[in-house]
Every structure is written in C-alpha cells, then in structure tokens.
Amino acid sequence: RKEVEQDPGPFNVPEGATVAFNCTYSNSASQSFFWYRQDCRKEPKLLMSVYSSGNEDGRFTAQLNRASQYISLLIRDSKLSDSATYLCVVLGSSGYALNFGKGTSLLVTP
Amino acid sequence: GAGVSQSPSNKVTEKGKDVELRCDPISGHTALYWYRQRLGQGLEFLIYFQGNSAPDKSGLPSDRFSAERTGESVSTLTIQRTQQEDSAVYLCASSLAMTANQPQHFGDGTRLSIL
Numbered sequence: 274r275k276e277v278e279q280d281p282g283p284f285n286v287p288e289g290a291t292v293a294f295n296c297t298y299s300n301s302a303s304q305s306f307f308w309y310r311q312d313c314r315k316e317p318k319l320l321m322s323v324y325s326s327g328n329e330d331g332r333f334t335a336q337l338n339r340a341s342q343y344i345s346l347l348i349r350d351s352k353l354s355d356s357a358t359y360l361c362v363v364l365g366s367s368g369y370a371l372n373f374g375k376g377t378s379l380l381v382t383p
Numbered sequence: 384g385a386g387v388s389q390s391p392s393n394k395v396t397e398k399g400k401d402v403e404l405r406c407d408p409i410s411g412h413t414a415l416y417w418y419r420q421r422l423g424q425g426l427e428f429l430i431y432f433q434g435n436s437a438p439d440k441s442g443l444p445s446d447r448f449s450a451e452r453t454g455e456s457v458s459t460l461t462i463q464r465t466q467q468e469d470s471a472v473y474l475c476a477s478s479l480a481m482t483a484n485q486p487q488h489f490g491d492g493t494r495l496s497i498l
Contacts, residue, residue, distance in 0.1 A: 277425075305484060316474060316489040317426070360425070369414070369481050370428035370442065 276300060279361050279374035287382055290351050294377045296344040296361030305364035306337055308346050310357045311376060317360055320346075351381045385409065387490035389475050395496045398467060404460045404493045408477030415458050416476040416487055417450060426474065432458060433481050444469075462495075470497045 279296045286292050298306075306323035321328065323335040323344055334347040344361055358376035365372045388407040396402055408415045417429040429442045432452040443449070447465075452458040462469055472494050476487035 307486060316491050319486045319488065322484070322486065365428075367439065369416070369431045369433075369439075371416075371418075371426070371487060372428070373418075373426040375423075375425040 276372040277361055277363050277374040279377050283378040283380055285380045286351055288351055291349045292351060294346045294359055296374055298342050298363045300366055302366050303363045306344050307362040308335055309360040309362050311360055312357045353381050356381045387475055387477050387488055389490035389493050391493055393494045397498050399464055401463045402465055404473050406458045406475030412477035412479055414478045414481040417460050418474045419471045421471045465497045467497045470495055
C-alpha cells in the first residue's frame, strides 16, 4: 500500500464551482500534513499546511481526520487559475522525508 | 527574496556519462533535500542534509548516486554512469530548519534525459 493515496482525477469543473479533494495516508504516526500545488512542468509549491483543527486560507479549506487517516482540501468559487495538480503531502516517520501522493488534477473551465 | 535555484534547468546526456546537478538553497535554510519525479509518478525522496551532513543516504536509488553539500549552502547531486531509468526531474528543496512544522520550498528542478 502506498503511503499517500489520492484520486488522480481529472476533475473538470466550471468557474465558480466548489470542488473537494481527498487523500488517505497509511502511517498513523505521521505528524505533519500539507497540500502542495504543482503546475504543468513546474515545481511543487506549498499551498497550505493542514492542522488537526482544520484551517482555512481564503477560498481554500483543509481538514484532517486522524482517526480515519484522511485529509481533504476544499476549494470554493473556483478560478481558472486554480487549474493545476494538487499534491497531498505527509511528513514521513523519518521526520524529514516528505511522502507525496501522485496528485489530483483539476481543470477549471470558463 | 531569492528562492531555491537549480542548475542546469535541462540536461540531455548519453547513457553511461556522469552528470552533476546543482542546488542553491534559500539563504539561511539549514536543511536541504533532494527528490526525484519520474514521468507520471509522485515525488520520491532521495537524501537530505542538515548543515553539511547527510545522516541518511538510504533513499539514494543506487551507489551510482552521491550528493554533497558545502558551506551549509550549495549542494550537488552526482549520478555516475547514467542509465535510461535515471531520466526524471530532480527537485531540490530547502527549509529553515529540519523540524516538522517547517515547510519545504522547492526549486524549479533539473529535467534530466538520458538517451
């Protein structure tokens, strides 16, 4: 079983839609969780950290369910510029190596 | 300020040649990481440096891979006798410290193609 699993998509949504991505992780001892965004042929960029209490940054909301080992990202009022691959990332038990999901592809259309 | 800088951006070389990839981390970042992303795959951790030390080299795919860091700054990843399966994007990241809540910031990567 892979350490981090995501639905690869693609998710095709119209502008203004709300879209949710899910992710599961296998190591119950994992302590830190992140969502990164990766545009085509570009480097991953940190979108937001994910905290146990859930956190929001503008149109983006991240949730963590430790009992289910499940992480989610909600994007409200989608913009064309949100089109990218969203990477679920978990800090491994090593404490330094990030474990990346393969990413979920989002395409926002006019 | 400047982000993580990697060079070259692209490298095409023949099978069997040696290649050297360079990473300049964000100034003041003590932790530096190398990852590899093969086509259609997720990022794969290779090695990290805390200062100039690399305590764990188990992520390196084979003994053809080596890395060093000097002056707690620039790092080089060297691949000897390259093989076609080494073709990938090699990404470097740095973080202020090697603690769980410090996010890693990535460079643009070096796209390596082995013919």
